[in-house]
Amino acid sequence: MKKITNKVLWIFAVGQFGWSLLSGIISNWLVYYYTDLDMGVFGGNISGGTLFWNITLFGLITMIGRIFDAVTDPLIAGWSDRSNFKGGRRIPFMKIIAIPFAIITAGVFILPQTGNVVVNDIIMFVTLMLFYLFMTIYCTPYNVLISELGDTQQNRINVSTYISFTYIAGLSVSYLIPNIASILGGGETTAQSVRLAISIMCVIAAVAMIVPAFFIKEREYIKSVPVKINAFKSLFEIFKDGQFVRFVISDIIYFFAVTLFQTGLAFYETKLMGIADTWTFLLTVIMTIISLSLYPVVNKLAKKIGKKMLIIIGFFAYSFVFLLAAVCGKGLAWGIIIAGLAGVPMAILGILPQAVVADISEVDTAERGEQRSGMFFAARTFAMKIGQAISVLVFTSTVAAFTTGTGAEAVVDPFGYRLTAIIATVSCVIGAALFFLYNEKGIMAKIKSYQESKESAKLDKTLCAETVNNMADNAPCVENSVENGDESNTNSDNNG
16 A cells, blocks of 8 residues: 555545535525525525424425435445445545536526526425535545545544645635625626626536545555445444444534524624625635634644543634624624634634544444444534534524514514524533543543554564564575484494
């Protein structure tokens, strides 16, 4: 096997930029452009209002899409774990789905524009289902490679850092859509200019996603043996792991809170702070620069105080940021303060959770003698999508509960937006409390013991090989001794 270098890890990280850009387009702008009363340029295309318990049709569709996506995760992970393609177990999936994934993302905004609202609702449902399915087919094998390319603790931290950087970069670029749409629309944001801006972004994302798929030869770096266990049986067994369950529960809460905040960010800016949505990109750049500047610090602190404590700090830091969003007043200054502070937990929780999953997966591999890393990362992706599904439903339902009137007469009480930020705040506090139950010391002790056993076995094998070589080198001497012995005996016999 070839040595996994930082160059390989950076090529791999480019794929993260692509899929995080597509994910950002959906998570940041889908609700905003389809439901906002002022800026929702596609609002008239789909059904408005609530169905029951303040649940909107749009919220219900997106929640079902996320759940469907979550259910397909173990199927794709199991298929990936069991596969034995010439190009590897993971890369072939990424290669075949990258372009369709980008096309269907643009389709979510382009296709539902017939003159019939019901038909548009159906098209929206189908395109979102395909979006989530294609994202699973690309992202599940991609996430597994994080563990497999992170073959050492150093590589694991490095690859987690690199993909965190490209994830933030992709997410940040997705916030440029209002700016690009305004330029393309001659200073005005129109449905057509938004669709064109999104299409440009999707082309960029497609190119980024095919980079690792075509420039990393998986078989040259990773020695993998297909597993034979059933996908859902494997998933069920993974959820018997107490440490992993503790991690996943807190992870669901994390993704719920962060998605709630991301979905509401454009609303917090326009409705609470009174600034234009075109400021979103600048605020994201501030957040990104601060986050990136903290990466070396996070790397060093993770080695010094452990991943667990840093992740807990990240939860509490996010809860403070969300609380500020809940009580913010008018003015750009609020946005700058919130963006600056958000860079801290973004740096921590962008790097370390992936490394935690890789740690737990490594222990499982050592104990079972079978590599099921695909299923571990599928389970983590499952947690992410469940959290996101609940989040979109909660956001749209909360805002709907504080909306009076219908159609052009509808008015949203600003407290509805503030309440979504309060819910995110409380969720992060709960997530931090739950993560205290994760036993990082026990996991790291097992990894250390496993690595020492591997080194010991490697040393024994080397000594054995040297002994065999020494015996082979001394063989002629033994033969000469035997021959000399035989000759002496012959002479004795003759003399006798």
